[in-house]
Amino acid sequence: MRSGMKKIMIASMILAAATGSQAAEPLKFRQMAPIYVDGKGAGIRQPESVACRGNALVVADTGNGRLLRYAIAGDAWTPSGEIVLPQLPSPIRVDLNSKGEIFALDGSSRKIVRVAPTGEFLGYFAPTGDVQGTVVPRSLRVDRDDSVYLLDVSGARVLVLDPSGKILREVPFPKGYGFFSDLAVDAGGNILLLDSVRKKVFKVAKNSPEAAQLGESLEEEAYFPTAIAMDKQGTIFLVDENGNGIVILGPDGSFRGRRMSMGWKDGFLRYPAQMCISDNGTAFIANRGNNRVEVFLITE
Amino acid sequence: MTLRTKTALVLFAIVTTVAISLSHAQDKFRLKPGAKGKVCLTCHEAFKEKLKLPFIHTPVKAGDCSDCHNPHTSSHGKLLSENVSRICFSCHEGIVPAKARSAHKVVTEGNCVKCHDPHAAKNKNNLLQAGNELCFGCHQRIAKEVAGNKFKHNPVEKGCLNCHTPHSSAKTASLLKSDVPGICVACHKPDTPSFGKQHMGYPVAKSNCSSCHDPHGSGARGILWGKPHQPVANKMCSTCHLDPSSPDALKTRKAGIDLCRGCHNPKMNEIMGRKRVHWPVVDKMSCQNCHNPHASRENDLLKGPQLALCGNCHQDTIERLDKFAVKHKPAVEGNCTKCHMPHSSNNVSLLDNTNPINLCGTCHDWQKHSSHPIGEKAADKRNRNITMDCSSCHAPHGSEHKRFTWYDVKMELCVQCHEQYKR
Numbered sequence: 001m002r003s004g005m006k007k008i009m010i011a012s013m014i015l016a017a018a019t020g021s022q023a024a025e026p027l028k029f030r031q032m033a034p035i036y037v038d039g040k041g042a043g044i045r046q047p048e049s050v051a052c053r054g055n056a057l058v059v060a061d062t063g064n065g066r067l068l069r070y071a072i073a074g075d076a077w078t079p080s081g082e083i084v085l086p087q088l089p090s091p092i093r094v095d096l097n098s099k100g101e102i103f104a105l106d107g108s109s110r111k112i113v114r115v116a117p118t119g120e121f122l123g124y125f126a127p128t129g130d131v132q133g134t135v136v137p138r139s140l141r142v143d144r145d146d147s148v149y150l151l152d153v154s155g156a157r158v159l160v161l162d163p164s165g166k167i168l169r170e171v172p173f174p175k176g177y178g179f180f181s182d183l184a185v186d187a188g189g190n191i192l193l194l195d196s197v198r199k200k201v202f203k204v205a206k207n208s209p210e211a212a213q214l215g216e217s218l219e220e221e222a223y224f225p226t227a228i229a230m231d232k233q234g235t236i237f238l239v240d241e242n243g244n245g246i247v248i249l250g251p252d253g254s255f256r257g258r259r260m261s262m263g264w265k266d267g268f269l270r271y272p273a274q275m276c277i278s279d280n281g282t283a284f285i286a287n288r289g290n291n292r293v294e295v296f297l298i299t300e
Numbered sequence: 301m302t303l304r305t306k307t308a309l310v311l312f313a314i315v316t317t318v319a320i321s322l323s324h325a326q327d328k329f330r331l332k333p334g335a336k337g338k339v340c341l342t343c344h345e346a347f348k349e350k351l352k353l354p355f356i357h358t359p360v361k362a363g364d365c366s367d368c369h370n371p372h373t374s375s376h377g378k379l380l381s382e383n384v385s386r387i388c389f390s391c392h393e394g395i396v397p398a399k400a401r402s403a404h405k406v407v408t409e410g411n412c413v414k415c416h417d418p419h420a421a422k423n424k425n426n427l428l429q430a431g432n433e434l435c436f437g438c439h440q441r442i443a444k445e446v447a448g449n450k451f452k453h454n455p456v457e458k459g460c461l462n463c464h465t466p467h468s469s470a471k472t473a474s475l476l477k478s479d480v481p482g483i484c485v486a487c488h489k490p491d492t493p494s495f496g497k498q499h500m501g502y503p504v505a506k507s508n509c510s511s512c513h514d515p516h517g518s519g520a521r522g523i524l525w526g527k528p529h530q531p532v533a534n535k536m537c538s539t540c541h542l543d544p545s546s547p548d549a550l551k552t553r554k555a556g557i558d559l560c561r562g563c564h565n566p567k568m569n570e571i572m573g574r575k576r577v578h579w580p581v582v583d584k585m586s587c588q589n590c591h592n593p594h595a596s597r598e599n600d601l602l603k604g605p606q607l608a609l610c611g612n613c614h615q616d617t618i619e620r621l622d623k624f625a626v627k628h629k630p631a632v633e634g635n636c637t638k639c640h641m642p643h644s645s646n647n648v649s650l651l652d653n654t655n656p657i658n659l660c661g662t663c664h665d666w667q668k669h670s671s672h673p674i675g676e677k678a679a680d681k682r683n684r685n686i687t688m689d690c691s692s693c694h695a696p697h698g699s700e701h702k703r704f705t706w707y708d709v710k711m712e713l714c715v716q717c718h719e720q721y722k723r
Contacts, residue, residue: 036684036685043684043685044685046648063648089575090575090576107575107576107577108574108575110577110582134558136582136583138579153579153582153583153584154556154582154583154584154586155584156583156584178613179579179580179583179613181579196613197612197613197615223616223620224614224616224617242616242617243616263682264680264682264683264686264692264716265682265683271648289648290683290685290686291683291685291686292683292685
């Protein structure tokens with residue numbers, strides 16, 4: 001009996017130690033070859049956004065006024081086309097739906113342009129029906145059900161729209177916010193909002209009418225984070241534009257560390273604008289100041 | 301020994317012990333009888349003159365020098381028994397309430413001696429100077445404005461403490477004795493006909509008076525801030541607000557940017573036509589994020605000097621700027637718009653020029669100062685998609701190094717690209 005108890009205790013201690021060390025294990029960013037060019041070998045200029053879904057990667061090549069498509073296979077990528085549209089002279093945020101259509105926010109018009117997988121202009125995407133006030137999207141996300149989430153800075157709210165533009169839900173910004181620059185949506189339909197000025201992340205639970213702060217203020221950990229992304233495990237990544245780094249948070253908002261630093265060479269960041277994480281855990285970072293997309297394989 | 305004698309002896313021992321310990325507590329330095337205070341003056345003779353002043357700090361008056369000073373040794377200057385920034389609070393605790401809405405910086409820093417003489421002074425409360433002169437010693441800009449104002453605000457002339465508390469305020473901003481408009485309407489009765497007439501019949505009794513009026517006086521009639529918005533200066537409030545007779549008279553005719561567009565349409569079109577907008581321009585507050593719609597002391601109706609105003613959101617940039625050993629002059633002077641366009645731009649970071657070399661060239665004669673190749677044909681060896689420009693070597697706001705280079709010029713900068721010379 002005593003021997004049995006002892007074995008159970010030792011086994012549970014080993015298990016606890018193993019899971020404990022796994023939780024504390026920091027994520028590793030393995031540097032891969034960055035994306036410098038399109039399919040014709042022309043250089044990328046001031047990319048401000050990236051979107052990945054399935055095996056597709058879209059880069060907003062903002063400085064060149066175009067979108068670039070790449071096919072992802074594992075941690076490798078190959079160019080698969082260029083999209084230039086007069087309606088989209090300055091793409092600053094992009095995302096993809098399940099059909100491979102691209103939703104791109106244009107910096108000049110501040111309208112969302114819907115683009116077919118083949119590159120044709122499908123029209124502008126905006127809320128339909130009775131919308132109160134002006135809508136000025138600062139960022140957007142498309143979830144796995146193809147609902148579109150708009151960060152409406154003019155209306156100080158998040159608008160959740162169905163694929164036809166019908167408003168499904170409206171969530172006001174929380175009181176006392178500074179400025180929201182980006183949002184992310186997890187697989188469960190929870191929305192995360194990034195306040196760049198107050199350096200805080202807010203969470204809107206799927207059925208909640210309001211946002212609540214997630215974790216502590218990141219006053220000591222971030223300079224001016226302007227973009228937020230999540231991986232499949234719910235780990236949160238903040239792109240610290242002025243701090244030239246990536247801030248990592250746990251699903252509960254707890255600080256897990258910082259990666260990258262300022263520099264010109266491969267693997268270094270200069271005013272990074274946004275990032276996305278593919279299903280296999282490859283991170284693509286729109287490295288605006290370095291005119292390229294940084295690629296890292298995230299491992300534990 | 302009888303029981304009574306034993307009891308008497310025990311009582312005597314207790315009383316003696318208590319008496320000795322009490323005398324030690326009161327005279328921890330075991331001064332001779334009558335020596336308290338006087339002992340110090342035997343050496344500090346000049347101090348006797350100080351004691352002739354009309355207002356003397358209570359412990360000094362009582363000769364309790366050792367309340368603040370240790371006569372033998374101390375880890376603090378002037379043999380103080382506590383750090384100079386904390387010693388006053390050992391008696392004067394509660395000067396700043398735990399959740400004070402505003403507190404005087406010198407108080408929170410424990411810099412009490414900026415205003416008070418710790419020993420004695422000519423002025424009440426041991427103040428170093430009387431009346432406004434004391435405040436104006438630090439608040440020189442206000443002093444200058446008050447002196448030059450054509451239209452004075454009477455309470456300011458009588459004394460800052462008419463409206464402000466000197467240490468902290470539990471419930472009000474700016475150390476005010478009570479909130480605006482309460483403090484204003486205590487004198488300026490809103491129910492008088494002249495008040496209504498002056499405000500064009502608008503129900504402003506509960507409005508923020510200081511959004512139009514400079515409480516310290518002004519060069520403009522009605523002590524409006526020095527740079528009023530034209531409709532305010534022309535008393536045309538209804539340009540932006542509903543008619544004064546309407547039930548919701550203070551409501552604006554349109555919301556946010558649409559209201560400003562009514563007059564500033566060409567400017568708005570120019571702003572909105574560029575590739576990158578400064579996002580606060582199009583958010584809910586829009587123009588009012590940075591501009592006061594009524595009046596301001598700053599040009600362009602800005603809510604404050606640029607460094608403070610931009611720093612409201614870009615606090616990280618301002619904090620880093622503070623830490624730089626070498627700072628770029630426009631940045632440290634708060635002239636952010638020297639390089640950045642505040643509303644929108646076609647360039648990243650809202651820069652005022654597509655070509656960063658030309659932007660720097662507006663102030664720096666770069667073509668003469670440097671022979672290092674820069675421009676579209678000079679590739680940056682560190683990155684195939686980048687060409688050399690001023691920011692390849694110089695940090696635009698400042699850095700730790702001379703001429704605000706990113707790295708130390710002697711050992712680190714050049715070898716970033718010319719790696720073969722790395723030692």
